[in-house]
Amino acid sequence: MAKWLDQISVPTLLLDETRVRRNIERMAANARTGGVRFRPHFKTHQSADIGMWFRQAGVQAITVSSVAMARYFTDQGWDDITIAFPVNLREIAEINRLAQEIQLHLLVENLDAVAFLAHRLAAPVGVWIEVDAGYGRSGVPWNEGAGLTALASAVADNPLMALRGVLTHDGATYTARAHEAITAGYVQTTTRLARARNWLIEQGFLGLEISVGDTPACSVVADFAPADEIRPGNFVFYDWTQVQIGSCAWDAVAVAVACPVVSLHPERNEVILYGGAVHLSKESLQREDGTPTFGAVVLLDDDGWGAPLDGVWLRSISQEHGVVRCTSNAYARLIERVRVGDLLGVLPVHSCLTADLLKIYQSIGGKRIPMAPIPTFWTTAGL
Amino acid sequence: MAKWLDQISVPTLLLDETRVRRNIERMAANARTGGVRFRPHFKTHQSADIGMWFRQAGVQAITVSSVAMARYFTDQGWDDITIAFPVNLREIAEINRLAQEIQLHLLVENLDAVAFLAHRLAAPVGVWIEVDAGYGRSGVPWNEGAGLTALASAVADNPLMALRGVLTHDGATYTARAHEAITAGYVQTTTRLARARNWLIEQGFLGLEISVGDTPACSVVADFAPADEIRPGNFVFYDWTQVQIGSCAWDAVAVAVACPVVSLHPERNEVILYGGAVHLSKESLQREDGTPTFGAVVLLDDDGWGAPLDGVWLRSISQEHGVVRCTSNAYARLIERVRVGDLLGVLPVHSCLTADLLKIYQSIGGKRIPMAPIPTFWTTAGL
Numbered sequence: 001m002a003k004w005l006d007q008i009s010v011p012t013l014l015l016d017e018t019r020v021r022r023n024i025e026r027m028a029a030n031a032r033t034g035g036v037r038f039r040p041h042f043k044t045h046q047s048a049d050i051g052m053w054f055r056q057a058g059v060q061a062i063t064v065s066s067v068a069m070a071r072y073f074t075d076q077g078w079d080d081i082t083i084a085f086p087v088n089l090r091e092i093a094e095i096n097r098l099a100q101e102i103q104l105h106l107l108v109e110n111l112d113a114v115a116f117l118a119h120r121l122a123a124p125v126g127v128w129i130e131v132d133a134g135y136g137r138s139g140v141p142w143n144e145g146a147g148l149t150a151l152a153s154a155v156a157d158n159p160l161m162a163l164r165g166v167l168t169h170d171g172a173t174y175t176a177r178a179h180e181a182i183t184a185g186y187v188q189t190t191t192r193l194a195r196a197r198n199w200l201i202e203q204g205f206l207g208l209e210i211s212v213g214d215t216p217a218c219s220v221v222a223d224f225a226p227a228d229e230i231r232p233g234n235f236v237f238y239d240w241t242q243v244q245i246g247s248c249a250w251d252a253v254a255v256a257v258a259c260p261v262v263s264l265h266p267e268r269n270e271v272i273l274y275g276g277a278v279h280l281s282k283e284s285l286q287r288e289d290g291t292p293t294f295g296a297v298v299l300l301d302d303d304g305w306g307a308p309l310d311g312v313w314l315r316s317i318s319q320e321h322g323v324v325r326c327t328s329n330a331y332a333r334l335i336e337r338v339r340v341g342d343l344l345g346v347l348p349v350h351s352c353l354t355a356d357l358l359k360i361y362q363s364i365g366g367k368r369i370p371m372a373p374i375p376t377f378w379t380t381a382g383l
Numbered sequence: 384m385a386k387w388l389d390q391i392s393v394p395t396l397l398l399d400e401t402r403v404r405r406n407i408e409r410m411a412a413n414a415r416t417g418g419v420r421f422r423p424h425f426k427t428h429q430s431a432d433i434g435m436w437f438r439q440a441g442v443q444a445i446t447v448s449s450v451a452m453a454r455y456f457t458d459q460g461w462d463d464i465t466i467a468f469p470v471n472l473r474e475i476a477e478i479n480r481l482a483q484e485i486q487l488h489l490l491v492e493n494l495d496a497v498a499f500l501a502h503r504l505a506a507p508v509g510v511w512i513e514v515d516a517g518y519g520r521s522g523v524p525w526n527e528g529a530g531l532t533a534l535a536s537a538v539a540d541n542p543l544m545a546l547r548g549v550l551t552h553d554g555a556t557y558t559a560r561a562h563e564a565i566t567a568g569y570v571q572t573t574t575r576l577a578r579a580r581n582w583l584i585e586q587g588f589l590g591l592e593i594s595v596g597d598t599p600a601c602s603v604v605a606d607f608a609p610a611d612e613i614r615p616g617n618f619v620f621y622d623w624t625q626v627q628i629g630s631c632a633w634d635a636v637a638v639a640v641a642c643p644v645v646s647l648h649p650e651r652n653e654v655i656l657y658g659g660a661v662h663l664s665k666e667s668l669q670r671e672d673g674t675p676t677f678g679a680v681v682l683l684d685d686d687g688w689g690a691p692l693d694g695v696w697l698r699s700i701s702q703e704h705g706v707v708r709c710t711s712n713a714y715a716r717l718i719e720r721v722r723v724g725d726l727l728g729v730l731p732v733h734s735c736l737t738a739d740l741l742k743i744y745q746s747i748g749g750k751r752i753p754m755a756p757i758p759t760f761w762t763t764a765g766l
Contacts (some may be wrong), residue, residue: 009473010451043702065703068393085703086645088657089724090392110646112723137704138646138655171701262469263493263521272521274471278739282665318554319426319735320448320468321520340495341472352702356661357740 004366005258005300005343011279012258013354014345015361015369016304019254020236021053027218027235028057034224039063039082041213041233044352046371047361048076050236063213063231067091067098072372074102081105082211084169084231086130086138087113092120099123107167109139114154114161121160128167128211129155129200133192135171142168142192145199152205165209165228166196173216179246186217194226219247239351240296240308241285255361256298256305256345257354259322261338269331271338273314273322275346280317281353287313297324298345299337304364305345309334314346322346387749388641388683388726394662395641396741397728398752399687402637403619404436410601410618411440417607422446422465424596424616427735429754430744431459433619446596446614450474450481455755457485464488465594467552467614469513469521470496475503482506490550492522497537497544504543511550511594512538512583516575518554525551525575528582535588548592548611549579556599562629569600577609602630622734623679623691624668638744639681639688639728640737642705644721652714654721656697656705658729663700664736670696680707681728682720687747688728692717697729705729 024040031038040054043065051073054062061080064070070081071094082105087095098104105126108114117125129151132139140147148166155161170189176182193210200208212224213231219242224230237255238248259275284292294317296308311330316323324344326334338344348354355361361369407423414421423437426448434456437445444463447453453464454477465488470478481487488509491497500508512534515522523530531549538546553572559565576593583591595607596614602625607613620638621631642658667675677700679691694713699706707727709717721727731737738744744752 009471009477010449066393085657086655088392088643088645090643090726094392110723112647113645116724136651137699137701137706141650260471260473262471262496264495267524268519272469274468277664277666277736281660282736283660316520318520319739323520340493341499343473353660353665356702 004364005302007366008258008343008362009260011260011275011358013358013361014256014258014300014304015237015363016254017363019252020050021057023235023238023252023254024054024057027232028059030218031224031230034230036224036227037061037229039211039213039229039231040236041065041084041231042073043069044233044236045355046072047369048072048372049369051076051078063233067094069372070098070104074098079103082126082128082231083107084167086110087117089113089116092116095125096120096122099125105164108151108155111150111154114151117161118154118158121158124160124162126164127155127161128164131166131168131193131196133168133170133189135169137169137171139168142196148196148200149203152200152203156205163205163208165211166193166200167211168193170212170214170217173214174241174245176216176245179220182216182220182245182247183222186212186221189217190226215242216245216247234352237351237355239354240293240347240349243296243347244285250296250308250347253347253351255351255355256300256347257295257358258300258343258345261340261342261344264335264340266331266335269326269328271324271326271334271344273324273344273346274320275322276317276320278319279354279357280314280322280346280348281350281357282317283348283350283353285349291315293349294322295346295348298347300343300345308347388685390749391641391726391745392643394643394658394741396738396744397639397641397683397687398620398744398746399637400746402635403433404440406618406621406635406637407437407440410615411442413601414607414613417613419607419610420444420612422594422596422612422614423619424448424467424614425456426452427616427619428738429455430752431456431755432752434459434461446616450477452755453481453487457481462486465509465511465614466490467550469493470500472496472499475499478508479503479505482508488547491534491538494533494537497534500544501537501541504541507543507545509547510538510544511547514549514551514576514579516551516553516572518552520552520554522551525579531579531583532586535583535586539588546588546591548594549576549583550594551576553595553597553600556597557624557628559599559628562603565599565603565628565630569595569604572600573609598625599628599630617735620734620738622737623676623730623732626679626730627668633679633691633730636730636734638734638738639683639730640678640741641683641726641728644723644725644727647718647723649714649718652709652711653698654707654709654717654727656707656727656729657703658705659700659703661702662737662740663705663729663731664733664740665700666731666733666736668732674698676732677705678729678731681730683726683728691730
């Protein structure tokens with residue numbers, strides 16, 4: 001194995017910079033071709049360095065999922081940030097500080113929050129009405145005209161809040177497994193958002209935009225209309241889920257967790273890894289036979305990693321252990337290449353959660369790329 | 384709400400020190416009554432301060448799940464530590480440093496690892512043979528006499544390795560839901576371990592002990608024989624899983640995550656929390672109707688939290704969102720007490736993973752209790 005891999009002693013998040021930059025370029029090109037604003041979600045990578053690669057690809061506006069993340073990227077020079085989470089009233093002090101420093105955009109989806117903001121906001125913000133287009137998480141149901149009107153009116157009543165448009169996250173595409181299903185889901189979601197937007201225009205709220213942004217749709221859909229803005233995040237790394245969905249090929253997956261092999265169990269065609277729930281997260285996918293997998297398995301080499309191994313999958317994880325199951329043939333092939341003390345790679349099921357757990361990247365070749373430091377998050381959290 | 388709760392603005396791990404100390408005292412008493420050594424697993428809390436509470440209860444020897452955690456607690460003055468994970472050969476340098484400083488115990492379960500240690504160990508260690516008593520994770524199968532003998536012989540051949548006994552973790556009790564099932568599982572596991580130990584004694588390896596230690600069994604079983612040592616960890620906090628198993632009552636659960644309420648959805652009897660997979664982990668339990676729950680929901684007050692609310696459960700989580708589902712009656716009661724901007728508490732499904740994610744505790748009253756700092760872990764990781 002190469003020198004840089006020799007230095008790895010514990011589960012380590014490997015990052016293929018070439019793939020990351022290619023993923024960014026491709027999505028930026030999709031947005032340009034589609035005539036929509038590209039406001040990528042930075043919750044996936046949470047890294048100032050990777051943020052710079054977006055900037056080099058022409059990105060100027062970003063999305064984050066928490067106030068602390070908005071603070072981190074504001075301190076890195078980003079000045080146009082949407083916090084894509086229903087506004088958390090308990091963080092109003094930091095929201096006001098951010099609103100004084102940058103162009104901050106908030107999500108609202110209930111009148112209580114708007115009333116609170118009307119009293120407590122100290123600087124201008126852009127406001128998006130979060131719409132539930134059928135996913136059933138947060139947001140005003142897309143077809144509740146009265147609710148949409150009431151929210152828009154409450155926002156418009158306050159001079160510090162500029163109503164920007166309607167916004168959704170369509171998590172439903174994550175259960176799709178074909179391009180046709182993803183496209184159909186995108187059409188349904190954006191049609192519903194357009195109806196909500198058009199309803200509000202009829203009520204006299206002009207100039208409203210539509211913002212969408214799940215990675216499957218943004219990776220696959222040819223025509224973004226009627227959207228004005230896309231906010232995908234996961235695409236920067238992709239992961240094993242996105243390969244299963246069909247959002248990308250395996251060679252677009254830009255992160256893998258290098259895991260030390262601690263045991264071989266030929267009697268059950270299994271390999272025990274140092275790499276568990278505290279490294280990968282407990283996110284799982286269902287295999288065809290209904291059993292779960294916690295990641296695909298790859299061989300590591302000097303240049304990164306190869307294709308996911310056929311007949312090899314991470315069948316279970318506990319806090320620190322990963323148990324890799326193989327078919328008999330796959331096991332026989334695997335142990336020709338891998339011994340106790342070597343490393344195996346795991347393509348995570350959900351790269352956002354895996355990155356959030358491991359907190360630092362190591363590029364192919366060994367360069368360290370930090371994420372937002374934990375202390376920043378906790379000190380801004382007001383604890 | 385009380386002043387200290389008012390200071391909480393983001394998902395925060397609350398800790399009830401009274402319950403933690405009571406859980407520690409009870410388990411220490413169980414061990415004393417049962418005549419076994421109490422070597423608690425510190426992977427659950429990962430905190431020097433909470434470690435001191437164990438010391439005050441008479442604990443002198445501990446268990447951890449990683450070399451980095453062994454380093455952290457060594458630096459805190461602990462000098463008798465078992466790393467309860469198959470030895471990771473890639474960390475031999477740090478293992479040797481630890482072995483020179485403290486009484487370190489390692490787990491082995493394959494000849495490759497023992498051969499490596501025989502060449503590379505630089506200081507004496509205690510060695511336990513990890514036995515698989517039926518759980519199917521790591522360990523030598525309990526009934527593979529030849530395998531056990533070969534391992535014991537290889538260990539005994541090296542003067543730096545002192546063979547201490549046979550050890551297992553019985554994760555199977557986590558699927559039990561009655562005391563009888565837990566006890567039956569414990570009897571089966573320890574009977575198998577005793578057979579492995581007795582086999583080795585017959586082969587001439589004398590003075591070997593038996594070490595076991597899952598929280599369900601250690602909480603419920605009346606008679607620990609034939610074990611010599613127990614290593615439970617989760618009991619320090621317990622969690623919603625342990626309540627379901629029957630290891631403890633709800634009022635023994637010593638941690639809850641305070642989550643800001645960001646939205647109420649009366650049309651579907653749901654409450655949206657700021658609190659998701661990056662705070663709680665994606666660990667879930669199956670409810671009686673087959674749907675998952677990601678935690679029980681409690682009301683917070685000055686003194687901590689009350690009983691889990693009937694008819695209220697965390698039905699789904701994404702990276703930052705938690706969706707609480709209620710029955711109609713429970714929703715009606717809940718919104719009499721809780722508004723947007725308030726806090727709700729979540730009893731986590733798996734407290735070890737939740738603590739590992741949140742990295743700092745806040746005691747009832749507002750005192751901060753840190754965990755092992757991330758930088759220690761990463762700098763010792765050799766990155």
